[in-house]
Amino acid sequence: MKEEDISRILEQEEESIRKQCDDIIRVKPDLVFTEKGVSDLAQHFLLKAGITAIRRLKKTDNNRLARVCGARIVNDTTDLRESDVGTEADLFEITKIADEYYTYVTSPTTTACTICLRGPSKDVINEVERNLQDSLHVVRNIMLNPRLVPGGGALEMALAQAITEKGKSMEGVRQWPYKAIARALERHSRSFHELLFKTVVETRFASLLLYAQNTLRVLTIGPGVLMELQENWLTCGSWISGIL
Template sequence: NAEDLLEQDIHPTAIIKGFNQASRQARAEIDNVAREVDPTDTDLLRNVAETSMTGKGAELNKDVLAQLVVDAVQAVTVEAEDGESIVDLEYVNIETQTGRSASESELLNGAVIDKEPAHADMPTSVEDADVLLIDEPIEVEETEADASIQLDSPDQLQQFLDKEEEELREKVETIAASGADVVFCQKGIDDLAEHFLAQEGILAASRVKKTDLGFLKEVTGATILSELETLEADHLGTADVTFDDDDELFYVEGLGESHGVTLLLRGSTDHVVDELERGIGDALDVVSQTVSDGRVLAGGGAVEVEVARRVRDYADSVSGREQLAVEAFADALELVPRVLAENAGLDSIDTLVDLRAAHDEGDETAGLNVFTGDIVDTYDAGVVESAHAKSQALSSATEAANLVLKIDDIISAGDLSTDKGEEGQGGPGGAPGGMGGMGGGMGGMM
């Protein structure tokens, strides 16, 4: 739309000024038409999640997945002193697993660790366990410098091995003395140490990812140790720990005041779970923003048509050429319902005319039902969007358009395959080395 105005010899500065005025007015109108939402209104939040998933891989199972998203957000929502709801998505972890249906995805109160017990003789389930998190290896300490040892007899070799065994046994005894029942280690665990841990009845897992260890800290309330010598009972956390042989996963359910949840997304193939993860990630962001902001809008193109109508009314009060830019901004807003109609196989012009007529009659939530082609109250139909996300989108789009309008000249590359004998000849615009200037303001951009 800005290009059309430039062809009418309207200066980019006037267009930028008009776009900024229209953007401010549009965001103000979004505030006016937005509706308050209760953070505990599960049905409405589920509608927000389902709307976000529409058009993505998660759409086929959005009924199940939307509920999981809402439950996850509500599980990590706390109320501040001023009464506002705060959502911390750092306490929501997403894990994926292939080989099962997406409808079997689940929300777990705690962490899911994709590891196996370090030793076959270790227990696989410990209730009310004291959990140790450590990021140093449970192995024989290596010397800082390379060293060679010359042995004169088999007895000396045995003494050397006995010393290593004693060192590993001391490490395991330190762990056992602290009262730890479960150990998650970021580094490796020596085979002999695994054997000693199994003898003590301690469940252990090695090579746990750093991110998983950090999440376990939030779930269990434990402290991540870097030196085993400093281990005390206060450093341990508490949780119910179970290893599932079928899924080959550890389930760690936190106890006490700790909080953290895991969305376990299942799908038939890696491609399916990747698509699910993308859709769920977007839905989590939108729902959490809705809970924090506390406002929603009617979707299906309803808010765009309503805001466009109000911005056009505002344009009448704008003087100068900026008025044309404000009207162009309003026209751009209506691209959303037009594209919705085209994607649904409908006539975009007829649909837009019907939408405008409904809004002129005062129906602020009239939007497009893409399945039937009818104009309906999309808010009642459950097509709901986040007011904060919509406002942010308008702001970002305006900044992007204005950034392009501020470009004064464009430099284009010439023929880079020019023979050496032709070096030094001017390019398309007369610039040396095959580089030419195209420009003269925005009019030079195509």
């Protein structure tokens, strides 16, 4: 390949980069985010136009960022329109934390956000991330179905009682599965009872007596006291009847 051919290739590359940058500059954005790299020449053209470029984003982050900004992701610069530019973000900043730089984009009308997790090791961060995911799922479920059930073994005991009563309506060996499931649930509730200062037999008998009286209560861990649930909690009776 001759030197003239190499020069021509470089000129074509520069012309292509300039055209792509002109397409971007034409819609007048302040920020450009891309999942790919940005060449030095493209950075030069964008800098002259007063445009900041953030490169090598993850696809998932890019999708979330588009939701925050109200922008549309475009794969070809020739398809760019002014309506594709997001205008819902009100703040952009880059902050250095330890040895790394972090980019923040905020919006008062956003429906997405980023939670930054930091820790001494990858294992710790993974554990925190799993706990955070579980917490987010709990919040999501409460938003979709805003009802609660009690803890402390109360739910398991109520289920055991309901299943036992259901089993009494069966005959012969058909009762056995109901009895087995009820005993398993009572065994789960027993582990909570063992944490109380009262004896297991005494506490379990008191719980069975309360449920037999159709009174929903929850066990407090520590003092060994049976407390009534608040009235605005979902009663296990109505919840269980829907299952059975």
